[in-house]
Amino acid sequence: MQTPTVVLKNIRKWFGSLQAVAGVSFEVHPGEIFGLLGPNGAGKTTTIRIMLDIFRPDEGEVRVFGGPMTEAKKGRVGYLPEERGLYRDQKLETVLVYLARLKGLSADEARASVHAWLERLDLFEHRHKKIQDLSRGMQQKAQLIATLAHDPDLIVVDEPFSGLDPVNTRLVKRIIEEQRQAGKTIIMSTHQMHQVEAMCNRIVLINHGRVVLYGDVEEIKRRHSAHAIEIEGRGDFHDLPGVLETRRQDGVWHLSLAAETDPQTVWRALAGRDDVKIERFELAEPSLEDIFVATVQQMEA
Numbered sequence: 001m002q003t004p005t006v007v008l009k010n011i012r013k014w015f016g017s018l019q020a021v022a023g024v025s026f027e028v029h030p031g032e033i034f035g036l037l038g039p040n041g042a043g044k045t046t047t048i049r050i051m052l053d054i055f056r057p058d059e060g061e062v063r064v065f066g067g068p069m070t071e072a073k074k075g076r077v078g079y080l081p082e083e084r085g086l087y088r089d090q091k092l093e094t095v096l097v098y099l100a101r102l103k104g105l106s107a108d109e110a111r112a113s114v115h116a117w118l119e120r121l122d123l124f125e126h127r128h129k130k131i132q133d134l135s136r137g138m139q140q141k142a143q144l145i146a147t148l149a150h151d152p153d154l155i156v157v158d159e160p161f162s163g164l165d166p167v168n169t170r171l172v173k174r175i176i177e178e179q180r181q182a183g184k185t186i187i188m189s190t191h192q193m194h195q196v197e198a199m200c201n202r203i204v205l206i207n208h209g210r211v212v213l214y215g216d217v218e219e220i221k222r223r224h225s226a227h228a229i230e231i232e233g234r235g236d237f238h239d240l241p242g243v244l245e246t247r248r249q250d251g252v253w254h255l256s257l258a259a260e261t262d263p264q265t266v267w268r269a270l271a272g273r274d275d276v277k278i279e280r281f282e283l284a285e286p287s288l289e290d291i292f293v294a295t296v297q298q299m300e301a
Contacts, residue, residue, distance in 0.1 A: 002029055004028060004063075005029060005030055005065060005154055006027065006063070006064055006187070007027050007064075008051060008060065009025050009060055010023050011047065011062065012024075012058050013043075014058055019209055020043050021046050021209045023060075023209075024043070024209070025060075026204045026211065028187055030183050033177075034204075035189075035196040035204070036048065036188065036204055037204065038205055038206040038207055042207050042208065042209070044189050045082070046209075047206065048187075051064065052074075052077065053069035064077075065153070075104045075150065077154045079157075080144060080156070081143075082189075084139055086131045086139065088130070091130055092118075092129055093127035093128065095131060095146075096110075096118075096142065096146055097111050097114050099149070100114055103149075103152075104150065105149070113150070117149055118145065120175075136163035137164050137165060137168055140161075144160065144172060144175070148179070154185045155176075155179055155185065155186045155187070158190075159189065159190050159191070160172055160176065160188065173195070176199065177199065188200065193289035193292055194289070197288040197289075200217055201217065203215070203288075207299050212295055212299065213291070221288065224291050225283060227257040227286060227290075227291075227294060228254065228255065228257065228284045228285065228287075229263055229281065230253065230254060230282055231270075232278075232280040233277050233279045233280070234276065234277045237255065237276065241261070241265060241266070242258050242261030242262075242265055243258075244298070245290070245297075256293060258294065267281060
């Protein structure tokens with residue numbers, strides 16, 4: 001098996017009396033898209049910054065490319081932060097070439113790579129505009145170019161689809177998948193669970209600075225398959241015992257169950273109600289969003 005690109009072991013980080021990260025451990029391997037997930041304030045961004053040596057952990061060990069992060073290794077990393085960090089009053093091409101050169105490319109290499117990416121992402125004709133004059137979606141694509149122009153081996157993207165329309169979202173997904181197929185290591189943090197479900201091989205879910213789910217996406221879904229129900233019928237299927245969330249989509253009711261809830265309990269509760277008529281009642285494979293919501297809600301209960 002290949003050596004992991006990233007290894008975090010029992011990472012802890014305090015900011016004063018606040019423990020932002022409380023014993024986080026996971027590995028990420030070459031050729032995979034790894035989802036780093038969690039609600040707002042869970043510790044995801046702090047974990048990323050520790051991994052990239054922007055913050056130092058108070059406890060624990062970080063290994064990147066087989067050992068501690070070094071200045072040379074930082075040239076092999078591409079990072080797309082959630083907050084845009086480009087120089088807004090400078091021209092697009094100038095900024096991107098400058099950032100690529102900071103990552104070790106020569107002037108000619110940087111210009112050639114940036115031009116190729118500007119063409120790919122339909123920004124070439126805007127290359128002489130100032131960053132501040134670009135639309136939100138264009139700025140997001142420019143940020144992606146800054147992340148990829150130096151051909152990094154480790155790619156960390158935080159909310160990569162922010163501000164993108166469906167056409168550009170599909171394009172960025174295709175680019176990320178191409179990077180994975182080229183053997184790159186990709187860590188993706190996003191709240192768009194359907195994108196995680198479609199793209200990620202494995203995930204870690206962090207809440208209150210702790211790992212609460214970690215592993216293969218399909219295996220996690222199989223482990224939670226007894227905790228989701230689909231119902232077709234007439235009536236109101238809200239306010240049932242042991243149900244964490246109820247939603248209706250395309251005429252089908254989707255119920256997310258607490259871990260300790262037996263689906264038979266829900267069936268018996270429905271059987272005793274005169275105001276509902278059930279045409280179909282079956283266990284369903286939960287979506288990653290269902291699992292995310294159920295896991296977080298149970299921790300908050």
